[in-house]
Amino acid sequence: MSGLELKCGKAFASFELYKYLVDHSYRANKHLDELREVSVKHEWGGMCSPPDSIPLLQLLVQLLHAKKIAEVGVFTGKPFWKAAGVQDKVDLRLAPAAETLKGFLQNGEEGTFDMGFIDADKTGYDVYYELLLKLLRPGGVILIDNTLWDGNVIKPEVQTADTLAIRAINDKVLKDDRVTICMLPISDGVTIALKK
Ligand SMILES: C[S@@+](CC[C@H](N)C(=O)[O-])C[C@H]1O[C@@H](n2cnc3c(N)ncnc32)[C@H](O)[C@@H]1O
Structure with missing residues (x-):
């Protein structure tokens, strides 16, 4: 699997165990x-x-029968959509994510999304979380990526804005009665939040 070492599952006892997974x-x-x-x-x-987060995403899409998903933070992919036969399913919005999500709400799309994947600028996570909670239907799921932030969440000496934002969202969702959560040690830490 190419590039596996880029993010080698720091929460695992060894790279070999992560690779096995x-x-x-x-x-x-x-x-x-x-x-x-x-x-x-x-x-x-x-x-x-x-690649360890891909089966999770695939499984959740199937479990939720998800038809409407907001990926907040898109990277590569576009050149492959046509060959993969998904070109007509993707509506790419190149704009600040908060604006796009607010636009959905203004468009009357509250409660219509099955799933959201937060994976953009870390200091925006709280805003994206709140907007996505409104956009999601009950029983829908928000995935929050990078919630272990390369292990920096437990290093008090690391006080960057990104790290503080990740700690804040982790503390917030733990106490948030609107959702049921589970934090997984795969990828760079992925938290699943199910909207009640
Ligand atoms: C970690 S990458 C996304 C990876 C992608 N979700 C994946 O699984 O391959 C983060 C992306 O978020 C985008 N991004 C950063 N800040 C953003 C913002 N305020 N609004 C929208 N996108 C943003 C960056 O341009 C970058 O492409």
């Missing part, structure tokens, strides 16, 4: 593999979601 959960897929091959070579290749 990937080898036993990620199923090879021509289009995804090609996309990943290209993405990891990009100068910002580290932005690409690692």
Whole structure:
């Protein structure tokens, strides 16, 4: 699996154990593999979601029968949509994410989304979370990426704005009665929040 070492599951006891998990959960897929091959070579290749999070996303889409999903923070992918047959399913909005999500609300789309994936600028996470909670139907799910933030969440000496924002959203969702949550140690930490 190319580029696996880019984000090697820091929460795992060893890289070998992490690789075992990937080898036993990620199923090879021509289009995804090609996309990943290209993405990891990009100068910002580290932005690409690692393969351990892909089965989770696929599973949730199927469990939720998700038809309407907002990915907040898009990286590569567009050149592969046509070949993968998903071109007509993707509505790319190149704009600050808060504006796009507010636009959906103004358009009367509250409660119509099945799923949201927060994976953009970390200091925007709280805003995206609140907007997505409004956009989601009850029983819908928000995935929050990077919630372990390369292990920096437990390093008190790390006080960057991004780290503070990740700690804040983690503290917030833990106490948020509007959702049921689970934080998973895969990828760079992924929190699943189910809207009640
Ligand atoms: C980590 S990458 C997304 C990775 C992608 N979700 C994936 O799984 O491959 C983050 C992306 O968010 C975008 N981004 C950052 N700040 C943003 C903002 N305020 N509004 C919209 N997109 C933003 C960046 O341009 C970047 O492409």
